Amino acid sequence: MKPESHCVYLELSAEREHKFYEVTVEGAELTIRYGRIGTEGQTQRKSFADSAGAQAEAEKKLVEKRKKGYGDAVRGQTEKKAVEQPRLKLPRKFEPYRERIEATLRPVLLLEVLEEEPGPLGSKVGGVPYRVQGEAWPTDTEGRPLTFLAQLNFADLPPLEGYPENGILQFFIGRDDLYGCDFMRPEEGNPASFEVRWSPEPQMDLSQLDVETPDFDDDGFSPLETLRGFGLRGQQVEQPMSWCDCHFEQAIGLDLCDNSEGPEGRALGEWRQEKYDELATYGHQVGGYPSFTQEDPRTADDPRILLFQLDSEAGKITWGDVGIANFFIDPDDLARWDFSRVAYNWDCT
CATH class of the missing domain: 2.30.320.10 (YwqG-like)
Structure with missing residues (x-):
C-alpha cells in the first residue's frame, strides 16, 4: 500500500523576490522543491526513520519560510516573472x-x-x-x-x-x-x-x-x-x-x-x-x-x-x-x- 502523501506549497513574491517553496511528505520520505516561480526549481530528498520524523522536519522548514514572508499559494496560479537583471554588477x-x-x-x-x-x-x-x-x-x-x-x-x-x-x-x-x-x-x-x-x-x-x-x-x-x-x-x-x-x-x-x-x-x-x-x-x-x-x-x-x-x-x-x-x-x-x-x-x- 502506497504511503499517504501530504504537500504544502508556499510562495514569496515581493520586489525582486519571486520564489516558491514546496514540501511533500510521503511516509518517511521528505521532498523539498524550491526555485523561481514558473520554473521546475531544484529538488532535495531525505529519508527518516518514520513518518513522524519526516513530518516534524517538514513543519520546521515551513515555519522558517513563513517567518521570511512566504505564504500559502496554489501552484500554477502565479505567472512567471522575468528575471530582473541588476543595473550594475557589484562585488x-x-x-x-x-x-x-x-x-x-x-x-x-x-x-x-x-x-x-x-x-x-x-x-x-x-x-x-x-x-x-x-x-x-x-x-x-x-x-x-x-x-x-x-x-x-x-x-x-x-x-x-x-x-x-x-x-x-x-x-x-x-x-x-x-x-x-x-x-x-x-x-x-x-x-x-x-x-x-x-x-x-x-x-x-x-x-x-x-x-x-x-x-x-x-x-x-x-x-x-x-x-x-x-x-x-x-x-x-x-x-x-x-x-x-x-x-x-x-x-x-x-x-x-x-x-x-x-x-x-x-x-x-x-x-x-x-x-x-x-x-x-x-x-x-x-x-x-x-x-x-x-x-x-x-x-x-x-x-x-x-x-x-x-x-x-x-x-x-x-x-x-x-x-x-x-x-x-x-x-x-x-x-x-x-x-x-x-x-x-x-x-x-
Whole structure:
C-alpha cells in the first residue's frame, strides 16, 4: 500500500523576490522543491526513520519560510516573472550598498577620440573650430588668442537627457602655464583666461565660415600635443557616482579610508577604491560624474554638475603630468542653455 502523501506549497513574491517553496511528505520520505516561480526549481530528498520524523522536519522548514514572508499559494496560479537583471554588477562586499549606488546612476556620453578630424561643424578636440566669418577669435585680457580646446555638436552626438539636441558648444583656454585656469577661484565662471561659446543655431553654409586659425607663438602652453584636430564620437551609458566626487561619502557611505584588513591582505579602503573604479569608465565625457587625479574643487553644498570632461590621451592631449580637465555648470543654467557661468578646472599628479 502506497504511503499517504501530504504537500504544502508556499510562495514569496515581493520586489525582486519571486520564489516558491514546496514540501511533500510521503511516509518517511521528505521532498523539498524550491526555485523561481514558473520554473521546475531544484529538488532535495531525505529519508527518516518514520513518518513522524519526516513530518516534524517538514513543519520546521515551513515555519522558517513563513517567518521570511512566504505564504500559502496554489501552484500554477502565479505567472512567471522575468528575471530582473541588476543595473550594475557589484562585488559581493558592495551588495549592502547596491540601492544607494544604483540611485546615483546618471546617463552620460562617453567620448571616443578619433584619428580623423571632421569639418568645422563636427564634434572635435583641437583643429579648426566652427566660426562664422566676421566673428572674432577669443582672446585673453592682453589680446593673445586662446587655444581652441574642443567643441561639441549636439546634433551629431547621441541624445542625452537634460542636454541640448542641437547647437555647438565650444571651449577655449588660455596659453599660459596653467592653461588659463585660476586655481584660486574655482567657484567663479568665465574669467578672461578661458571662454565657453554657445551657438544654438549654427550656420550650416560652409562658405560662410572662417577656417583660418591664429599663428600661435612658440612661447605658449597647451595640453594639445598637435595642431591638427581629432573627431569625437559619443556613446550613451549609465555611470555611478565616482568615488572622488565630493558628494560620494554622503550619497553612498562607502568608507575608502578604512585601514582594517580587507581581501587579499590589503587595506579594506584601498581594496574598495580599486573595485569601485572597475564599475564604470570615467574619462572624455559629456555629463555624468567627474574624475580627478587630486581632489574635487567643489564643496559638498555646491550644486554644480559636470558639463564636459577631457582626459589625457597619449599623443593627443596631456594635462600637465597626465591629468584631467573638468567644466562644471549649475543645473539651472544648463536647463536654460546658459553657458555664461561655466567653471573650469584641471589637475594632475
